[in-house]
Amino acid sequence: MKPLIKSSFYSNNECFEQEKIILCHQMWNFGGFTTDLENHNDYICKEVGGKSIVIQNFHGKLKAFHNVCSHRFSRIHTNNQGNGALQCPYHAWLYNSDGIPIGIPHQHEFNEMSDTLKKSLKLERWLVERCGVFIFIKKIDDGISLKDHLGEIYEQLLDFSMAIGRQVERYQTIINANWKIVVENSLESYHIWSVHPNSLGKFGAVEGDYFLYGLHSIYKSNPKKIDKKWEKFLGSVGNRSLKVNGYQHYLVFPMLTLATFSGMSLTVHVINPLNSTTTEVTNYTFMGKLNDERLEETLFNMNSQSTADLTRVAWEEDKPICEQVQLGISEVEEKTGIFSREEQRVYGFHKAYVQFMSEYVRA
Ligand code: FES
Numbered sequence: 001m002k003p004l005i006k007s008s009f010y011s012n013n014e015c016f017e018q019e020k021i022i023l024c025h026q027m028w029n030f031g032g033f034t035t036d037l038e039n040h041n042d043y044i045c046k047e048v049g050g051k052s053i054v055i056q057n058f059h060g061k062l063k064a065f066h067n068v069c070s071h072r073f074s075r076i077h078t079n080n081q082g083n084g085a086l087q088c089p090y091h092a093w094l095y096n097s098d099g100i101p102i103g104i105p106h107q108h109e110f111n112e113m114s115d116t117l118k119k120s121l122k123l124e125r126w127l128v129e130r131c132g133v134f135i136f137i138k139k140i141d142d143g144i145s146l147k148d149h150l151g152e153i154y155e156q157l158l159d160f161s162m163a164i165g166r167q168v169e170r171y172q173t174i175i176n177a178n179w180k181i182v183v184e185n186s187l188e189s190y191h192i193w194s195v196h197p198n199s200l201g202k203f204g205a206v207e208g209d210y211f212l213y214g215l216h217s218i219y220k221s222n223p224k225k226i227d228k229k230w231e232k233f234l235g236s237v238g239n240r241s242l243k244v245n246g247y248q249h250y251l252v253f254p255m256l257t258l259a260t261f262s263g264m265s266l267t268v269h270v271i272n273p274l275n276s277t278t279t280e281v282t283n284y285t286f287m288g289k290l291n292d293e294r295l296e297e298t299l300f301n302m303n304s305q306s307t308a309d310l311t312r313v314a315w316e317e318d319k320p321i322c323e324q325v326q327l328g329i330s331e332v333e334e335k336t337g338i339f340s341r342e343e344q345r346v347y348g349f350h351k352a353y354v355q356f357m358s359e360y361v362r363a
């Protein structure tokens with residue numbers, strides 16, 4: 001197996017501009033968690049392909065808009081998250097749930113401000129759909145629903161989402177590498193021994209099974225070396241929400257990854273390209289739902305800190321290596337690398353990428 005994405009695509013700005021349109025605006029991407037949008041006027045803002053998008057709860061209905069005022073283009077919500085009307089901070093235009101400006105101070109000072117004109121000034125609407133607690137958004141309505149996009153992975157993502165319990169940590173880091181290097185790094189276990197010998201590597205052999213589900217993929221393995229105390233606890237918990245044995249890692253194409261250990265700990269990694277060689281990673285660590293408050297408390301006390309620490313350390317170890325790959329790949333022109341069996345999910349990612357970027361790839 002050989003890489004299908006050209007090395008130059010990892011630092012080329014033109015390519016990045018195409019990716020923003022094809023993979024970020026036209027495709028379903030993670031926008032946030034429904035748990036952050038439970039009340040009327042709760043909102044979250046997410047940078048998607050170079051645009052700030054606001055997702056807001058309007059009396060129980062989730063809507064998404066480009067977070068830029070139609071008057072003279074100020075950002076509307078200026079915090080990443082909060083509760084408040086969709087109202088611009090500059091001249092206080094107030095927007096309704098259709099993104100139409102319904103409150104315009106000193107309206108009589110405008111030569112014309114008919115209802116038709118107001119409608120033409122409505123905010124750019126984005127589509128919103130959810131899979132459990134995961135919210136996805138996209139700009140273009142091409143008839144492909146979130147369920148269509150997720151395909152066979154839909155049910156698995158739903159199960160994962162329903163097992164998310166108490167949040168332990170939200171950790172963010174910036175990696176000076178193209179987003180594809182960051183995604184690819186998380187799709188293979190080949191580097192565990194060399195990059196993570198004292199963190200992920202301490203759980204022993206990581207040979208596992210790789211499953212490709214269309215654009216998406218899952219890796220399943222059974223770590224060999226598990227702490228005795230932990231093993232005993234695992235044995236005592238029969239009724240956990242996510243019935244997964246061992247470690248599982250999911251790619252939701254193009255840039256969301258998730259992982260769980262036996263449904264006990266769950267991590268969500270939101271990979272967000274800022275420019276062609278800078279990527280923001282936001283990692284959320286949760287404990288799993290066990291359907292028993294006492295056991296959940298025991299799990300939290302026993303495992304939450306070590307899971308959060310392990311995830312953070314793993315990202316701190318991955319960050320410099322991704323940055324080294326960025327430096328190296330920028331110097332390579334015609335050469336193609338090579339993939340091992342353990343890198344077959346990276347190959348799957350390349351296939352999916354080429355499928356969508358094919359016109360650009362051919363050009
Ligand atoms: S720029 Fe938003 S109200 Fe003027």
Ligand SMILES: [Fe+2]
Nearest residue numbers: 185195314318
């Ligand atoms: Fe890693």
